[in-house]
Amino acid sequence: MCECCNNHKNDIYLPQLATITKRRMLNGTELYLHLEMDSGKDLEYSPGQFVEVSVAGIGEGPISISSSPTQKGLELVIRNVGSLTRVIHKLEVGGKLGIRGPYGSTYPVEQAKGKDLVFICGGIGLVPQRSFIRYALDHRNDYGKIIVLIGTKCYTMRLFREEIALWQQRKDMTVMETIDEAHDCWDGNVGVVTTLIPKIESDLPSSLVMICGPPVMYKFVLMALAEAEVPEDRIYVNLERRMKCGVGKCGHCQINEKYVCQEGPVFRYSDLALVPEAI
């Protein structure tokens, strides 16, 4: 074997096993998992990154990390939507998953220090944003205001209800929620998430705005932010693509020349000016 092979014994495709230590359904389709690595060593990650999750014999897929590196273990939220996630949903506490990563870019946790943070979340877009929200709450003095807007399609699909209720009780953050369709049990805002933007009590153009939601949401939120004169280099979008390999080889996650698994999933919006496939 030549020298270059000897220097590279690591297999970038080899997952490490992790054990499910907690599980519960957040709604009809979203499963919350708390995992601990079998190696006993916590993954080192930053808010915004993702992992490749495997079930041996079924396959592998990219899943955002929902926990903050300030807490122990790894939290994921997995929608029951395909062959892999269907099997993951059947796993009980003690079940095993393969984990590779973490991969991808991170939220601007350092550059954001001292600034107001605005999180705009649509549906399961809350899941990766929660990583930075919790991180910021655990470093509360490092950041200005923390404002979280959450839009959900319908009442029954709301995620992290108890946690959001706790956030709403805090004096040091603002949480606004809306649902797209009116519901008997809901007396809060009704309408899409953009309807909450005018209610933000912060100097929006000087805040950092983080967006994550379904593909259709970005365009409308970005239009509303443009209207509010938020500079594009203060907006961060978290984009979903098919990050099959996670290591910039397989080609599936490309948006124009950018590999989402390496340069994303978190992009500064101003860096996407010449990337028409992004939004």
Added chain:
Amino acid sequence: MSVLKFTREQFENFVSAMVKSGQSVMAPQAKNGRFAFGPLQSAADLRLDYDVTILPPKKYVLPQTQTLLEFEVGGAFRSVDSSQPMILLGVHPYDVAAISQMDELFSQDQYDKHYMDRRCKMTIVALDVVTPSENVFASSMGTATVRKGYDLLLTVLKDGSVLAEAATEKGQQLLKLAGSSTPASEADLSARKAIWESNEKNLDKHVLKCKPSYLPKLLDHSYEHAVWEEMARLCYSCGSCNQVCPTCYCFDVQDFVNWDLKTGRRQRCWDGCLLENFATVAGNHNFRKDRAARYRHRLYRKGKYVPGKIGGQIACVGCGRCITACTAKIANPVEVYNRLMEDTELG
């Protein structure tokens, strides 16, 4: 390094020695009126005069299916090393250039040992083109001849004798298998130079109207051009252009469970960005649903995106395989790039 000359008979003895060496030898052979790389059983089957093979020799560095891992169902994974010593014999310069690009792509950033282990155990014997294929345009792409990326370079002279020059230690080792030969004369070297000069001009069944290095800039101004829609109207999204391309390296990864239902393997297999569901995520959202967008993506990868990862080398080497493989006759990169040249004013 010195250049050796083999008579036809001496060269056949050299090839026979390779076949008997215990390493597998993959070489171009006749197959139903065309040519294909395959395991060489006998020196007589080697076709030094082949024009182009149906599939490029990338199938040996990045096999159609390759086992990456083995696992216990629902349990732990183990890395699998499928590499073994191999002689890749008779690789045309454009295919050598393509493999060199792939070497860089699989070793940069995150080192892909499944690719690189195979590659490191491989001896590449390049061969200057004897018969131009019907759609070759390597002259336009600067890949009609190569000076690196191989271990040994062969050139067939008009009288059938073969010149061989080692470029690496591996090439030198391979030459040790050769029996008798003579040092090449000045006249032989001049004849080889003439072949190089001829190939640099004459592998030109299609002619790109600009330097390849100009393509990234051209594509910067061509994203909304009408050609993408026009060509893609005829596209079947069959992915043939991807499969036969020596520089396409996108892959999918799938799990297969063995008959015992207890163990299995994770394999990667070739994929193609022209295929309809290439960018589809779970939940059925397709991020490149539009045929024209997929068609455009391939030509942007060749002319701009991949070059951005490998120091500007254009990721089309002019083998012409996609032109031959495309039943709709829309895959010719030269035709598209020339059309963009005609219509684009660049400052």
